[in-house]
Amino acid sequence: xxxxxxxxxxxxxxxxxxxxxxxxxxxxxxxxxxxxxxxxxxxxxxxxxxxxxxxxxxxxxxxxxxxxxxxxxxxxxxxxxxxxxxxxxxxxxxxxxxxxxxxxxxxxxxxxxxxxxxx
Numbered sequence: 001x002x003x004x005x006x007x008x009x010x011x012x013x014x015x016x017x018x019x020x021x022x023x024x025x026x027x028x029x030x031x032x033x034x035x036x037x038x039x040x041x042x043x044x045x046x047x048x049x050x051x052x053x054x055x056x057x058x059x060x061x062x063x064x065x066x067x068x069x070x071x072x073x074x075x076x077x078x079x080x081x082x083x084x085x086x087x088x089x090x091x092x093x094x095x096x097x098x099x100x101x102x103x104x105x106x107x108x109x110x111x112x113x114x115x116x117x118x119x
Contacts, residue, residue: 010052
């Protein structure tokens with residue numbers, strides 16, 4: 001029973017479920033009072049902290065890679081049209097370039113920060 005509850009806690013934590021809801025469900029399923037369930041949830045989260053973080057990090061990396069690719073594409077498109085486009089279209093594409101370049105800088109900054117944490 002405790003293994004099933006531990007798997008439930010990890011699964012629901014990865015789904016970003018409210019911790020009080022998790023504790024409530026563990027207390028109900030494990031027939032514990034609130035304090036016992038809360039201690040059990042905290043213990044399971046501490047024991048599985050690395051697994052939870054690695055699963056979340058992989059999801060964040062995929063999203064960051066998609067944002068990086070979109071930012072690069074927008075930057076190149078914006079720069080190209082801003083340089084070669086008509087005077088009327090130029091301001092919009094300069095704006096696209098600036099926003100897209102900001103996306104690229106933000107993602108690269110996130111990657112650097114996370115690489116430092118892994119070292």
